[in-house]
Amino acid sequence: MYTRSEMLDVVTVDGHAKGIVTRNLITGEIDTHTGHAVLLATGGYGNVFYLSTNAIGSNVTAAWRAHKRGAFFANPCYTQIHPTCIPVTGDHQSKLTLMSESLRNDGRVWAPKTVEIAEQLRKGTIKADQVKEDDRDYFLERKYPSFGNLVPRDVASRNAKEMVDEGRGVGGSGFAVFLDFADAIHRLGKDAVAAKYGNLFDMYYQITDEDPYKQPMRIYPAVHYTMGGLWVDYNLSTNVPGLYALGECNFSDHGANRLGASALMQGLADGYFVIPYTLGDYLAQIGPKPVDGKHPAFEQTKQDVIARINKLLALKGTKTVNEYHRDLGHIMWEYCGMARTEEGLTKAKGLIQALRADFWKNALVVGENEEVNPALEKAGRVADFLELGELMVDDALMRKESCGGHFRLESQTPEGEALRDDEHFAFVAAWEYKGDNQPEVLNKEALDFEFVHLTQRSYK
Amino acid sequence: MNLTLKVWRQKNADVKGAFVTYKAERISPDMSFLEMLDVVNESLILKGDEPIHFDHDCREGICGMCSLYINGHPHGPKNAITTCQLHMRTFHDGETIVIEPWRAAAFPVIKDLAVDRSSFDRIQQAGGFVSVNTGVTIDANAIPIPKVIADEAFNSATCIGCGACVAACKNASAMLFVSAKVSQLAMLPQGQPERWSRVQAMVAQMDAEGFGNCTNTGACEAECPKEIKMTNISLMNNDYFSAKLFREEHVHEHASGE
Numbered sequence A: 001m002y003t004r005s006e007m008l009d010v011v012t013v014d015g016h017a018k019g020i021v022t023r024n025l026i027t028g029e030i031d032t033h034t035g036h037a038v039l040l041a042t043g044g045y046g047n048v049f050y051l052s053t054n055a056i057g058s059n060v061t062a063a064w065r066a067h068k069r070g071a072f073f074a075n076p077c078y079t080q081i082h083p084t085c086i087p088v089t090g091d092h093q094s095k096l097t098l099m100s101e102s103l104r105n106d107g108r109v110w111a112p113k114t115v116e117i118a119e120q121l122r123k124g125t126i127k128a129d130q131v132k133e134d135d136r137d138y139f140l141e142r143k144y145p146s147f148g149n150l151v152p153r154d155v156a157s158r159n160a161k162e163m164v165d166e167g168r169g170v171g172g173s174g175f176a177v178f179l180d181f182a183d184a185i186h187r188l189g190k191d192a193v194a195a196k197y198g199n200l201f202d203m204y205y206q207i208t209d210e211d212p213y214k215q216p217m218r219i220y221p222a223v224h225y226t227m228g229g230l231w232v233d234y235n236l237s238t239n240v241p242g243l244y245a246l247g248e249c250n251f252s253d254h255g256a257n258r259l260g261a262s263a264l265m266q267g268l269a270d271g272y273f274v275i276p277y278t279l280g281d282y283l284a285q286i287g288p289k290p291v292d293g294k295h296p297a298f299e300q301t302k303q304d305v306i307a308r309i310n311k312l313l314a315l316k317g318t319k320t321v322n323e324y325h326r327d328l329g330h331i332m333w334e335y336c337g338m339a340r341t342e343e344g345l346t347k348a349k350g351l352i353q354a355l356r357a358d359f360w361k362n363a364l365v366v367g368e369n370e371e372v373n374p375a376l377e378k379a380g381r382v383a384d385f386l387e388l389g390e391l392m393v394d395d396a397l398m399r400k401e402s403c404g405g406h407f408r409l410e411s412q413t414p415e416g417e418a419l420r421d422d423e424h425f426a427f428v429a430a431w432e433y434k435g436d437n438q439p440e441v442l443n444k445e446a447l448d449f450e451f452v453h454l455t456q457r458s459y460k
Numbered sequence B: 001m002n003l004t005l006k007v008w009r010q011k012n013a014d015v016k017g018a019f020v021t022y023k024a025e026r027i028s029p030d031m032s033f034l035e036m037l038d039v040v041n042e043s044l045i046l047k048g049d050e051p052i053h054f055d056h057d058c059r060e061g062i063c064g065m066c067s068l069y070i071n072g073h074p075h076g077p078k079n080a081i082t083t084c085q086l087h088m089r090t091f092h093d094g095e096t097i098v099i100e101p102w103r104a105a106a107f108p109v110i111k112d113l114a115v116d117r118s119s120f121d122r123i124q125q126a127g128g129f130v131s132v133n134t135g136v137t138i139d140a141n142a143i144p145i146p147k148v149i150a151d152e153a154f155n156s157a158t159c160i161g162c163g164a165c166v167a168a169c170k171n172a173s174a175m176l177f178v179s180a181k182v183s184q185l186a187m188l189p190q191g192q193p194e195r196w197s198r199v200q201a202m203v204a205q206m207d208a209e210g211f212g213n214c215t216n217t218g219a220c221e222a223e224c225p226k227e228i229k230m231t232n233i234s235l236m237n238n239d240y241f242s243a244k245l246f247r248e249e250h251v252h253e254h255a256s257g258e
């Protein structure tokens, strides 16, 4: 196992992936590794939003490097925003914690009916349990009587946002709605609720210092999963022969809207049921020849990696990399988050380009390569996020329909639900890299449905 | 709130370290302990200084990466949480907080507060898995397991491998960690075929890594953020003893139920 090493590039020889370049995160050594094939299982890119439920170390670098070596990046704008996360408390926030989906089995989501009551709750002059039943809007139950609190994640998230936009949000910041267990505790007893959700309630208490047995939880949507990723075929092969992508780093399986629990299923399917067979097929085709680690492509790729590290280390500006990351996150969340418009996305594109240009001028990267240097590690990752962010915006601009997690305000049903445009957009968008600061080229993979036909979703 | 931090700084394993004092100013009680360190680090970077290095990843108590010996306790003063789950409201304005790395010969310092815990990886690689090919998927109810046993195995499996048990122990023993990893499999049917070889291999690796022995003090159990119980150690000792009574191949025949 190579722990504490980061892959920074893919080596291709005659168009086939034949190895990788890594940096040893302790010594700074840049190594090349050869292989008959390269399998990426490097996870999702939700941290492009700065705040997400993902681990701090999650990033897009491996997939992005592969993309820049020719692998198509598919549906980058498809992001899952999970409805039940603990709300942000301030600018110091470094990550968001998810409260499990299962809580919506027994918890009831509500917001106050009026802006006035919401204001009192925000100021703390009244507490949630003092809000009368008649003054509460169980908005999911009201709007979706047959699914109620169990509507899919994208619908629950958008509705919470709507409450906040109307001024009915709660909590100090106003960016939250309630998830209330009072009924469940009354119906099942506190012990039964504790047996089911005790660990989650404890976690909530640790973070917020509020007891969810007594006061409803405050929740707000947060970025959780990225359905987009490297384009792969049914064999999990990218369009670069010998380069495979498994798990969240590929785009497959979830379309525009991942359902709960299916990411771990995908991990099993990709790793256990698919790749052992499809990889063997590729190896049989290329035959048992040793990989020549002396091929100039290895040294060339290594030099590219070193040059980029030196370029990052030469940044001696005035703004920390973390600040750039936070700024990018704000742009992405504001304009490429739960609701997207042509106008907002166009603005975001300009903002990201400007931020990226500023990064390469004014960022501050301390330390050296030949040591443990988290500032350098982070700089490389944020530099990649600054490129990915623009592609996400391009993808969202191109897709004028609403689809799953991608909600374009211009494309709604009369009832305000996501409206697809299957005539024009029933395709996977696979983007092709064409060089730095060049527009990427869109390849379309048509989606054909033979047995189950596309219809409008309804949870009424 | 404003705090004084006494932080262990050490360039790498080969040089001596020392405490350095920092001020942490305008800290919100809602911040996590690691977010407080983020704030300090941002100000260090802006001054051109090297940030304080510490391990972290999930920041929600599930990955086992964060560590830190805070005011004499692994993962700080509160019970049953990791450092990333510790919030600043636990401390009071003006307090001095002492922050050290895990200290154990088998966990050499990488830099500042981060230590090399790859010895745990090697113990796991020595046997902490099931290598029997599982074949096709079988129905969940095909191998019934009593709920009490399933629950116990689950409790053992909640060990996140952070190493707080080693840091807490005066002998720097890894028995709580290793026993949790042994027990979670020893209690379940899937773990049986390799039960006896596993415990021997993992204990041998634990000894080779230079961890100390267990003297039943119980500091590990008291400090474990996941409340892993010392009964795991009893179970492991029992299995180890049983395994040593037989030659390994006999153990295998025995285990396969002849």
Ligand SMILES: Cc1cc2nc3c(=O)[nH]c(=O)nc-3n(C[C@H](O)[C@H](O)[C@H](O)COP(=O)(O)OP(=O)(O)OC[C@H]3O[C@@H](n4cnc5c(N)ncnc54)[C@H](O)[C@@H]3O)c2cc1C
Residues within 6 Å of the ligand: A005, A006, A007, A008, A041, A042, A043, A044, A053, A054, A055, A057, A058, A059, A061, A062, A098, A224, A225, A246, A247, A248, A249, A260, A261, A262, A263, A264, A265, A267
């Ligand atoms: C809080 C949370 C809860 C979730 N709960 C559920 C759930 O209940 N059910 C469900 O189905 N899904 C859930 N998901 C989603 C699911 O966990 C993830 O989609 C899944 O774990 C992704 O697995 P993966 O192997 O593709 O990637 P990851 O598990 O993200 O692994 C990627 C690995 O690659 C490493 N890596 C990345 N880049 C590099 C590089 N350049 N060089 C070297 N290494 C690199 C990373 O360090 C990491 O170890 C949850 C996700 C989160 C964040």
Ligand code: FES
Residues within 6 Å of the ligand: B055, B056, B057, B058, B059, B060, B061, B062, B063, B064, B065, B066, B082, B083, B084, B085, B160
């Ligand atoms: S950072 Fe993962 S357990 Fe603390």
